[in-house]
Amino acid sequence: EVQLLESGGDLVQPGGSLRLSCAASGFTFSSYAMIWVRQAPGKGLEWVSAISNSGGSTYYADSVKGRFTISRDNSKNTVYLQMNSLRAEDTAVYYCAVNWNGDYWGQGTLVTVSS
Amino acid sequence: DVVMTQSPLSLPVTLGQPASISCRSSQSLVYSDGNTYLNWFQQRPGQSPRRLIYKVSNRDSGVPDRFSGSGSGTDFTLKISRVEAEDVGVYYCMQGTHGPPHTFGQGTKLEIK
Numbered sequence: 001e002v003q004l005l006e007s008g009g010d011l012v013q014p015g016g017s018l019r020l021s022c023a024a025s026g027f028t029f030s031s032y033a034m035i036w037v038r039q040a041p042g043k044g045l046e047w048v049s050a051i052s053n054s055g056g057s058t059y060y061a062d063s064v065k066g067r068f069t070i071s072r073d074n075s076k077n078t079v080y081l082q083m084n085s086l087r088a089e090d091t092a093v094y095y096c097a098v099n100w101n102g103d104y105w106g107q108g109t110l111v112t113v114s115s
Numbered sequence: 116d117v118v119m120t121q122s123p124l125s126l127p128v129t130l131g132q133p134a135s136i137s138c139r140s141s142q143s144l145v146y147s148d149g150n151t152y153l154n155w156f157q158q159r160p161g162q163s164p165r166r167l168i169y170k171v172s173n174r175d176s177g178v179p180d181r182f183s184g185s186g187s188g189t190d191f192t193l194k195i196s197r198v199e200a201e202d203v204g205v206y207y208c209m210q211g212t213h214g215p216p217h218t219f220g221q222g223t224k225l226e227i228k
Contacts, residue, residue, distance in 0.1 A: 044219060
């Protein structure tokens with residue numbers, strides 16, 4: 001059974017940083033790209049970032065480019081999202097998902113950016 | 116970026132009746148490999164999204180056969196043959212052909228009339 005467990009969400013002040021983690025199990029992690037998608041309160045889904053299976057290629061939405069960094073550790077079956085220079089508009093539940101087309105999703109972790 | 120436009124945004128349906136959601140893309144979603152990477156997701160209240168349909172018309176494992184996807188090029192449809200109470204939630208289309216970044220539709224909220 002595929003399982004994805006996000007963690008690291010918290011309340012942080014504007015301009016602050018957070019690192020989200022997504023621990024995966026139940027599939028061959030190193031064979032699949034991983035993506036992050038977020039959902040602001042009461043809003044729709046927004047694609048945020050993606051990383052290839054090897055970690056050699058990374059992609060970002062324009063809204064987070066230059067502030068967020070995606071990475072992965074295939075030895076730990078974990079993908080990360082380093083978020084810097086956080087803004088109020090980054091407040092959302094952040095989901096990780098398997099593969100370019102979102103085959104499986106985690107339960108999400110809440111990031112709140114507020115003073 | 117490719118813009119995905121869903122309609123309607125709100126869909127009241129009587130139990131046992133059919134439902135249909137449209138998704139249109141600003142560009143053709145046919146990829147160079149011949150596949151069309153158009154996905155449909157369901158998000159029930161308080162839950163994370165779950166993929167229902169991939170590559171236009173392929174149901175994911177465990178998805179009831181009352182859900183079906185169709186379409187080509189820029190016009191796609193998700194149909195529910197007979198709506199059940201557990202189908203309440205928000206439905207999103209997402210294109211995986213152009214990019215990344217990939218893009219989602221605005222979402223369609225299905226409720227029971």
